[in-house]
Amino acid sequence: MKIQESAENYLETILVLKKKNGVVRSIDIANDLGVSKPSVSVAMKNLRNGEYIEMDKEGYITLLDKGREIAEKIYERHTFLTDWLTSIGVDPTVAAEDACRIEHVISAETFSAMKKTLKTK
Structure with a gap:
């Protein structure tokens, strides 16, 4: 759901x-x-x-359990996206704000591919 x-x-x-x-x-x-x-x-x-x-x-x-599962998924996305955006030169405040918006709409497939690709670099 x-x-x-x-x-x-x-x-x-x-x-x-x-x-x-x-x-x-x-x-x-x-x-x-x-x-x-x-x-x-x-x-x-x-x-x-x-x-x-x-x-x-x-x-x-x-x-x-189901609340924790969702919270941990969103938190992982938020921290990963914030860190990545900051690493490419985005201001940390802007990065956190953008990550907060992106974390809710990005598909599991795209997020998984991003993590895989970006963690290997």
């Missing part, structure tokens, strides 16, 4: 914040993404309903 780009961004953000802080709550996501708390609340409800995340009674968010 294909999920929306915004949901992929939320899942990726949860993964990154968990790695950085050890725990994740909705307020952390809102602050990191620069979105409102109500927007995060709606997104977390949708992700819970889709069984991508779970939230405990204290509001701590954990990725479930």
Whole structure:
């Protein structure tokens, strides 16, 4: 099942914040993404309903297996594309912004071929 780009961004953000802080709550996501708390609340409800995340009674968010799979895929694409764009001379801020857009639309086949080709050079 294909999920929306915004949901992929939320899942990726949860993964990154968990790695950085050890725990994740909705307020952390809102602050990191620069979105409102109500927007995060709606997104977390949708992700819970889709069984991508779970939230405990204290509001701590954990990725479930299928949420983690998507988050790790998007994060890998983001870091790889950012690094590659930076290596060819793109400003790091622009590279990160462009990678964020590309990571959602690039096919698995194209990304795999890019990784294979660029890692052998």
